[in-house]
Amino acid sequence: MYTRPLARLIDQLQLLPGIGPKTAQRLAFHILKRPKSEAQQLAQALVEATEQIGTCSVCFNLSAEDPCDLCRQTNRQSEIICVVAEPRDLVAIERTREYKGRYHVLGGLISPMEGIMAENLRIKELIARVGNEDIQEVILAINPSIEGETTTQYLKKQIKLLVPRVTRIAFGLPVGGDLEYADEMTLARALEGRREI
Amino acid sequence: MGEADWLMTILTREYGLVRAIAKGARKATARIGGRIELLVVNDLQLYKGRNLDQIFQADCLRSFRGLSAELSRLAAAQYLAEAVLLEATEGQPQEILFDLLLLHLERLAEATVEQLPARLVHGIYQLLTISGVAPEVYSCTVSHRPISAEAASFSIEGGGLVALECSAVQDMSLRRLDLQQVGALQLLAAEDLPTVSLEWSVLWMGIERLLRRYLEFHFDRTIHSADLLDLCFETPSAAMGVPHL
Numbered sequence: 001m002y003t004r005p006l007a008r009l010i011d012q013l014q015l016l017p018g019i020g021p022k023t024a025q026r027l028a029f030h031i032l033k034r035p036k037s038e039a040q041q042l043a044q045a046l047v048e049a050t051e052q053i054g055t056c057s058v059c060f061n062l063s064a065e066d067p068c069d070l071c072r073q074t075n076r077q078s079e080i081i082c083v084v085a086e087p088r089d090l091v092a093i094e095r096t097r098e099y100k101g102r103y104h105v106l107g108g109l110i111s112p113m114e115g116i117m118a119e120n121l122r123i124k125e126l127i128a129r130v131g132n133e134d135i136q137e138v139i140l141a142i143n144p145s146i147e148g149e150t151t152t153q154y155l156k157k158q159i160k161l162l163v164p165r166v167t168r169i170a171f172g173l174p175v176g177g178d179l180e181y182a183d184e185m186t187l188a189r190a191l192e193g194r195r196e197i
Numbered sequence: 198m199g200e201a202d203w204l205m206t207i208l209t210r211e212y213g214l215v216r217a218i219a220k221g222a223r224k225a226t227a228r229i230g231g232r233i234e235l236l237v238v239n240d241l242q243l244y245k246g247r248n249l250d251q252i253f254q255a256d257c258l259r260s261f262r263g264l265s266a267e268l269s270r271l272a273a274a275q276y277l278a279e280a281v282l283l284e285a286t287e288g289q290p291q292e293i294l295f296d297l298l299l300l301h302l303e304r305l306a307e308a309t310v311e312q313l314p315a316r317l318v319h320g321i322y323q324l325l326t327i328s329g330v331a332p333e334v335y336s337c338t339v340s341h342r343p344i345s346a347e348a349a350s351f352s353i354e355g356g357g358l359v360a361l362e363c364s365a366v367q368d369m370s371l372r373r374l375d376l377q378q379v380g381a382l383q384l385l386a387a388e389d390l391p392t393v394s395l396e397w398s399v400l401w402m403g404i405e406r407l408l409r410r411y412l413e414f415h416f417d418r419t420i421h422s423a424d425l426l427d428l429c430f431e432t433p434s435a436a437m438g439v440p441h442l
Contacts, residue, residue: 018200112275112422146235146271150425153268174225184257185231 006032058129060105060122062087070094070103077101079136083126083155085109085143093141101139104129109147110154118154126155130162137165144171144189205233205252207241208281208298213291217243217250232257236264236274236302259299263306269429273305273317276422280321283416284328293327314401314430315390321408322385330415332408333357334382349379351407353414358382378403402430 002010006028013024031039055061056068063069070076070090080101084090090103106121118124130138138159142148152168160166172190173182182190198204203222207215222230232239233252238259243250264274281298285291301320308316325331336343337360338352350364350371351357358379364371374382381400384390409423 018198110425112272112425113279115421115424117424118428146265146275149265150268150271150275153265153271157268177226181228183228183231183255185234185237185260188260188262189231 055105059103060107060125061090061103075100079134080139081126081129081135081137082139082141084141085148085151089141099139101137106151109142109145110151111147112150121151123155123158127158127162130159135163137167138163140166140168142168201227203233204249206282208285208291208295209241210292210295211290212287213289214282214285214287215243215250217241217252218246219252219255222252229255234260236261236278238299261302261306264302267310269310269313269426270305270308272422272425272429273313274302276420276426277301277305277317277320277324279420279422280324280412283412283418284324294324297323297327308395311398312395314398314405315395317426318401318405318408319385319390321405321412325408325412325415326386328415330356331386332382332411334379334386337363339363344379346376347379348373348375350374351382353411372407374407398430 001007009028009031010021010024013019013027014021019027031042052064053062054064054066056063056066056071058067058071061068061070065072077100081104082090082093082099082101083104083106084093085106085108087105090105093099093103104122104126106123106126108116108121110116110118110121129135138155140152140155142152156166170193172186172193173179179187198218199220201221201223203219205217205219207217209215219229219233221227222233224230229252232255237257240256240258241252242254243252261274264270277298281294285294297320301316301323304316304320305313322331332351333356335345336358337349338355338357339359340363342360344358344360347361349361350359351374352359352369352371354369358374359369359371364373377400381394381397381404384394385404405426409420413419
């Protein structure tokens with residue numbers, strides 16, 4: 001139905017997450033409709049990103065330089081490490097502009113049912129960092145799912161004795177949310193994590 | 198499937214295993230998100246889809262809050278859930294399996310760390326029972342002679358205990374069990390374990406390894422969650438004294 005290069009482009013686009021056959025077709029036609037230079041820029045960006053981006057040897061965030069920008073910044077609090085599961089979680093926390101410490105990206109969560117264990121993640125490296133650097137607090141910014149709980153409990157056991165303070169981000173109602181529509185689990189968490197005002 | 202969607206495998210009483218999508222469940226503002234976590238009992242309403250059903254309403258009926266307070270409890274609960282998934286089938290009622298999972302998750306959530314191996318092993322044995330492949334623990338699988346208050350061997354391929362006098366003549370891989378291990382295996386057939394036996398964590402961890410191999414042999418699958426359980430109970434501090442049966 002499609003000419004060979006177009007079919008190949010649609011097939012490749014379909015490999016991307018959340019892209020089905022229809023969307024792939026729409027994207028392919030859009031790329032072909034735009035000036036050739038735009039398509040070349042896109043292709044070049046893809047090649048450069050895959051060739052240049054690796055992981056930071058300190059925090060394991062995605063970065064074209066090693067160490068990454070965040071690890072090189074001297075004005076950040078080096079005695080606090082925020083542990084996140086994925087680089088996109090780090091981006092979410094950075095967007096708040098509230099956190100000024102360092103990061104550590106685990107590269108996933110412990111999921112025993114899927115066979116993902118601590119040795120498949122950057123936990124050993126976190127323990128080494130906490131042991132070797134002067135760390136006063138480790139903040140666990142990990143999802144409150146069963147896999148997240150498993151990872152949190154595991155990390156707590158491993159690093160509790162190495163660092164004065166291990167904390168976890170609070171869970172509860174989203175800002176602008178309505179109590180009436182909150183689910184029971186979230187409300188229970190919100191009550192559990194209540195604080196004095 | 199969108200980036201914020203969740204693909205879920207749900208065990209239902211009425212239809213067995215159901216795979217469904219929870220649209221937008223990963224968003225922080227999603228009303229459904231907290232309700233459809235792992236190991237939570239919900240009253241769900243689903244659209245029938247062409248390939249996958251879609252969840253559009255969930256009411257939480259029961260959650261096992263005690264599970265997430267301790268790593269070994271989480272490991273045991275995920276182990277049990279993984280074992281249940283081996284037995285569960287799609288498109289047919291699974292009432293007994295569903296109730297069994299709930300009962301044993303409740304027991305795991307309430308158990309102390311020392312009681313977890315006993316609670317887990319009991320749940321696994323009961324699961325094997327309803328699957329119709331529970332090992333024979335009261336008589337020799339070769340001679341059919343009753344076995345009581347004595348040491349014996351255990352054959353995974355043979356399906357249970359083998360009396361010592363039959364062990365020598367059989368061409369099968371056998372594991373020697375002492376009197377206490379045989380007694381513990383025989384306790385598992387009861388609806389609940391005697392309270393005193395709950396504390397024998399070293400003994401139960403040995404039985405767990407035996408039943409794990411038995412379960413994996415019968416379902417021809419590996420229990421991945423067992424690795425985490427091994428990690429939780431590898432230290433001697435979790436162990437309690439050896440019982441007298």
